[in-house]
Amino acid sequence: MSGYIGKILRVDLSSKTVKTEDLDLKLAQKFIGGRGLGTKMLMDEVDPGVDALSPDNKLIFMTGPLTGTNTPTGGRYMVITKSPLTGTVACSNSGGYWGPELKFAGYDGIIIEGKAAAPVYINIVDDKVEIRDASHLWGKVVSETTTVLENEHGEKVKVATIGPAGENLSRIAAVMNDRGRAAGRSGVGAVMGSKNLKAIVVKGSGKVEVADADKLKEVFSVCMKKIKENGVTGQGLPTYGTAVLVNIINENGVFPTNNFQQATFDKAEEISGETLAEKYLKKKDPCFRCPIACGRYCEVDDIKGAGPEYETIWAFGSDCGVSDLGGVIKANYWCNEMGVDTISAGATIAAAMELYEKGYLKNEDLGDGPELKWGNTDAIVEWTKRMGSADGLGAKLAQGSYRLCEMFGAPELSMTVKKQELPAYDPRGIQGHGVQYATSNRGGCHVRGYMISPEILGLPEKLDRFSLEGKPAWAKIFQDFTAAIDASGLCLFTSFAMGAEDYAGLMNAVCGTKMTGEDFVQSGERIWNLEKVYNLKAGIDSAQDTLPKRLLNEPIPEGPSKGWVHKLSELLPIYYELRGWDANGIPTTDKLKELGL
């Protein structure tokens, strides 16, 4: 079947064996690919009760059928594993060029099992796969590791690697590829580190077959037209990247500041996308076949590199009370070098600052590190480095906000859902987005169902952000639709412009299927339920479908959203019912049957 290569690489690091297996195409069709197929494999092969950092966990790299094809943004891959941060299924999505290269080398995905006795990396050149010694790479930062591997294997290879954070088993460590792109969230980099696997180098000479090239050209041009004509994908993202959100979210009074103690930042302008473009932006940095090109490449002093994204600017900026955008760029740079998730890293430092403000974390805990005072630029840069190298208090920060706050006796100061740090939108003033946060299958996350789109940006239509009316239904449809897009191998940002029928059209042209837009979204619902079942088996029940107490009980103290708390208890029962789940948030047998699970 075209679109899929039809091959999966299985690498057992304990026994140092490599096998190529046929992809079960029926399964592939049912779960599309990427996030769906990877989760199905995890479900079939890894006991949900397993310790995420033990050799029994598996690390799955999976592409979608559209990855590596001539579709807009067709370059994504996902890392699926059991998360050491949340205990749920982890699925982290990344762009760049590594995913397509894996398909060109002849694989839809890689399943990594066991644990190497000493540090290794995997080198893939088409059907030649070797497990090689990585002792010379261990301890090196991401850019240096990448350069060494390029020097050894040729400039054109694509490298996915962990940095020191992953080696040190930081629960917020990322897998980095193409230097500045990250499968960032849920600690997937720690699982890679726990296997003593430093990097995967790929070089491929093949291509991805397409069922109907003429049809694809036709659908492609319809999609491209929509992307170009849409204000967000055609103008907003290309001009300013994601950072343009700083001012919008702040003007709405939902821009979390000082660890969600306030929701407006008086110095937002200084860290805005407009300021970034004016002072620091050097060039755009797009992913494979991307007409949107939201990626930024910035420079400050002697530091240059990818980013920063909106979420990162928020995490190290307003959430830490920092208005020095140059400092934020440096902290972002160190996240990329150390291989640590920028949202979790910044939000964890913000939590540490509140622990310090409230006297839980004391001067003697800092060692010789900078003071964890709101607004301290040195603190965000230096503690990010120390997080990566697990140095002193940095080792505690590297475990993420929840574990940090628990260690210091104040878990209520951790702004997390299912132990994963919440991103850059205060749900007290965006009620639908809060439902999405609480029910996300991987914990605190904005890209499991981006309700900011209808509630703030007015896409596809403007909803009243304070109203509860209809919000659970919107959250559900956004979650299902997103799961299907992730599985396909396209970037979620295409959905600002494209609808379900467009994705189905691309799938049909590439894979030769006869899918409708409805089928596409239903596949997403199937994936969502599969993830939920995995989580329930892992002991993450619906009692964890909640928000930090601060967001449920303490009204926003100032700004345009003043006085609001999140009304989750009114929304959650409706959400469960719409999902076809029982009152305890457990999928009913009928629902699972309907979805063929």
Add this chain to the structure above:
Amino acid sequence: MKIKVRLFATLRDGRGKEVEVERGESFSTLDILEELKIRREEVALFLINGRDGSFETQLSEGDVVSLFPPVGGG
């Protein structure tokens, strides 16, 4: 009556970040657009005191209007 208008992204070009619009006794966001020579299609989002409003809402002294072109991210 004077109204403070905050401009963002490309709407700043040639206009600056913040301007004050002064017109007779009562006016709306539509009048502000006319004054600033901004076409309605150029504005994808706008807020009155941080809240959604309509283009026709009559403004009051002390109101702050924020205007955005199409932008987004995540």
